[in-house]
Amino acid sequence: xxxxxxxxxxxxxxxxxxxxxxxxxxxxxxxxxxxxxxxxxxxxxxxxxxxxxxxxxxxxxxxxxxxxxxxxxxxxxxxxxxxxxxxxxxxxxxxxxxxxxxxxxxxxxxxxxxxxxxxxxxxxxxxxxxxxxxxxxxxxxxxxxxxxxxxxxxxxxxxxxxxxxxxxxxxxxxxxxxxxxxxxxxxxxxxxxxxxxxxxxxxxxxxxxxxxxxxxxxxxxxxxxxxxxxxxxxxxxxxxxxxxxxxxxxxxxxxxxx
Amino acid sequence: xxxxxxxxxxxxxxxxxxxxxxxxxxxxxxxxxxxxxxxxxxxxxxxxxxxxxxxxxxxxxxxxxxxxxxxxxxxxxxxxxxxxxxxxxxxxxxxxxxxxxxxxxxxxxxxxxxxxxxxxxxxxxxxxxxxxxxxxxxxxxxxxxxxxxxxxxxxxxxxxxxxxxxxxxxxxxxxxxxxxxxxxxxxxxxxxxxxxxxxxxxxxxxxxxxxxxxxxxxxxxxxxxxxxxxxxxxxxxxxxxxxxxxxxxxxxxxxxxxxxxxxxxxxxxxxxxxxxxxxxxxxxxxxxxxxxxxxxxxxxxxxxxxxxxxxxxxxxxxxxxxxxxxxxxxxxxxxxxxxxxxxxxxxxxxxxxxxxxx
Numbered sequence: 001x002x003x004x005x006x007x008x009x010x011x012x013x014x015x016x017x018x019x020x021x022x023x024x025x026x027x028x029x030x031x032x033x034x035x036x037x038x039x040x041x042x043x044x045x046x047x048x049x050x051x052x053x054x055x056x057x058x059x060x061x062x063x064x065x066x067x068x069x070x071x072x073x074x075x076x077x078x079x080x081x082x083x084x085x086x087x088x089x090x091x092x093x094x095x096x097x098x099x100x101x102x103x104x105x106x107x108x109x110x111x112x113x114x115x116x117x118x119x120x121x122x123x124x125x126x127x128x129x130x131x132x133x134x135x136x137x138x139x140x141x142x143x144x145x146x147x148x149x150x151x152x153x154x155x156x157x158x159x160x161x162x163x164x165x166x167x168x169x170x171x172x173x174x175x176x177x178x179x180x181x182x183x184x185x186x187x188x189x190x191x192x193x194x195x196x197x198x199x200x201x202x203x204x205x206x207x208x209x210x211x212x213x214x215x216x217x218x219x220x221x222x223x224x225x226x227x228x229x230x231x232x233x234x235x236x237x238x239x240x241x242x243x244x245x246x247x248x249x250x251x252x253x254x255x256x257x258x
Numbered sequence: 259x260x261x262x263x264x265x266x267x268x269x270x271x272x273x274x275x276x277x278x279x280x281x282x283x284x285x286x287x288x289x290x291x292x293x294x295x296x297x298x299x300x301x302x303x304x305x306x307x308x309x310x311x312x313x314x315x316x317x318x319x320x321x322x323x324x325x326x327x328x329x330x331x332x333x334x335x336x337x338x339x340x341x342x343x344x345x346x347x348x349x350x351x352x353x354x355x356x357x358x359x360x361x362x363x364x365x366x367x368x369x370x371x372x373x374x375x376x377x378x379x380x381x382x383x384x385x386x387x388x389x390x391x392x393x394x395x396x397x398x399x400x401x402x403x404x405x406x407x408x409x410x411x412x413x414x415x416x417x418x419x420x421x422x423x424x425x426x427x428x429x430x431x432x433x434x435x436x437x438x439x440x441x442x443x444x445x446x447x448x449x450x451x452x453x454x455x456x457x458x459x460x461x462x463x464x465x466x467x468x469x470x471x472x473x474x475x476x477x478x479x480x481x482x483x484x485x486x487x488x489x490x491x492x493x494x495x496x497x498x499x500x501x502x503x504x505x506x507x508x509x510x511x512x513x514x515x516x517x518x519x520x521x522x523x524x525x526x527x528x529x530x531x532x533x534x535x536x537x538x539x540x541x542x543x544x545x546x547x548x549x550x551x552x553x554x555x556x557x558x559x560x561x562x563x564x565x566x567x568x569x570x571x572x573x574x575x576x577x578x579x580x581x582x583x584x585x586x587x588x589x590x591x592x593x594x595x596x597x598x599x600x601x602x603x604x605x606x607x608x609x610x611x612x613x614x615x616x
Contacts, residue, residue: 051507053503053506053507056502056503056506058424081506081509081510081511082509083509084506084507084508084509085508085509086509088507088508089503089507091500091503091504091507093500095498095500095501095503095504096504097501097504097505097519097523098501098523099519099522099523099525108505108508108510109508109509109510112505112508112510112514112515112518113508113509113510158504161504161508162507162508165508165509
């Protein structure tokens with residue numbers, strides 16, 4: 001079920017500005033890969049290009065090849081919505097749909113893609129909420145608005161919403177940056193649990209978090225402001241944090257950078 | 259220490275200030291009013307309105323002086339500005355209250371069953387009865403048809419501008435919508451008169467031009483469309499981009515995201531914009547006069563022959579020489595306001611139904 005993601009010579013642009021250059025990376029199924037690096041180095045841009053979310057912004061485009069197993073998702077015959085059904089995404093700030101109840105938020109992806117059987121929806125909602133460690137907290141108020149939950153709960157609701165459609169890859173764009181340490185811990189536990197079923201790629205500014213949750217770590221960096229971001233080093237997390245092979249990675253990880 | 263506070267120990271009470279007692283505001287008001295009354299009425303330069311206005315000014319000055327003396331300059335400024343803001347609020351509400359009061363007190367005279375159940379057909383200058391049934395029918399039909407035309411067109415146009423429009427075309431559309439917002443209603447009426455009544459309607463009527471409620475609805479549409487497009491556009495732009503992206507990330511197609519996520523989120527605002535434009539259209543007289551002509555009889559068919567409307571009824575009754583017509587005009591005006599109010603409340607309730615209760 002989980003799929004392999006392979007990027008070959010990926011460049012991403014905002015208009016004429018080149019945000020990332022020549023990224024090559026292979027993410028194996030059922031692993032957690034952390035993308036780290038300083039602000040503006042293109043790690044979020046790269047993450048967003050994996051499910052073709054980058055091109056939603058005006059004048060933004062991606063060059064290169066990104067394959068999901070054998071399929072190049074940037075092939076011109078590929079249906080964008082089909083790609084996004086396979087590659088889900090959790091955003092930096094929780095974004096539950098404000099007009100929907102908790103239940104409707106969780107099954108939004110199913111409902112809006114044509115699944116209407118009540119029993120199926122109910123089962124999917126419970127399963128996803130349990131996977132997201134949120135079921136016990138919300139099971140008595142599924143008909144209340146999702147926006148009424150706390151920040152950490154909202155983020156877990158968004159994770160439940162993402163995994164309810166059973167994607168194969170889950171992308172997370174700094175999912176804990178707006179949360180307190182306890183909610184962060186809850187989500188890190190969750191990432192650990194989800195690893196059995198999904199391929200997870202997570203952008204984080206928190207190096208301890210990268211060290212805790214990921215199997216592999218990719219370090220992105222820029223020479224100076226205005227230059228495109230590049231992938232500097234990509235290796236096992238253990239190796240990156242104990243014995244990186246590039247000096248720049250070591251500087252960043254030990255805090256000597258910038 | 260900081261630049262703002264000198265080096266000092268913070269002991270219990272050292273951050274306290276003296277406060278004016280609660281009755282000070284009332285006392286100042288009474289003294290100010292009394293002073294102003296003595297000044298104005300004593301010299302005979304005005305009536306009670308001037309007493310109140312001068313009293314308010316004296317109150318502001320007196321209160322500032324009192325606060326300044328007791329509480330210090332910062333607090334005095336705060337209190338004076340608060341008082342100014344409150345008076346501005348009262349001043350803004352006064353005309354509205356006055357209009358409502360005038361409407362109700364004058365309109366109540368003819369607020370009877372007869373007014374709502376009869377037309378002005380065969381009502382002469384000496385007849386006290388007669389009503390606005392034909393005008394209510396006209397207003398409902400004309401505004402209803404105009405709404406049927408403009409709401410889908412306006413909302414879809416706004417969706418195009420926000421979600422799909424890129425480049426020169428959407429810039430041009432937005433520019434012309436802005437220009438259309440400023441069209442005087444009489445010009446919209448003239449346009450429909452020249453285009454629809456004189457050129458198109460003869461094709462359906464054996465070569466004879468014909469006034470109709472539908473022509474009035476077309477003229478009102480010209481007025482409503484830009485308002486709906488602009489207000490809907492603003493509301494759609496307020497929907498945060500992360501909501502759209504959240505839906506895209508679930509593999510939801512763009513059109514479904516717009517229909518099921520973006521529009522429900524913006525719905526209360528969109529409805530408000532639509533109701534504002536409907537209220538404006540319901541109050542328009544000139545275009546209806548130009549292209550529907552007005553009539554004293556009931557005409558249910560909006561596509562043939564003259565129709566009246568409430569605002570046109572108010573206009574004709576207010577300029578009528580019969581001594582009974584002013585009452586009819588006031589009641590019709592009250593009816594028009596009540597109609598718009600009821601429609602607005604109904605629309606708001608309808609739009610709120612989708613909102614979840616916490």
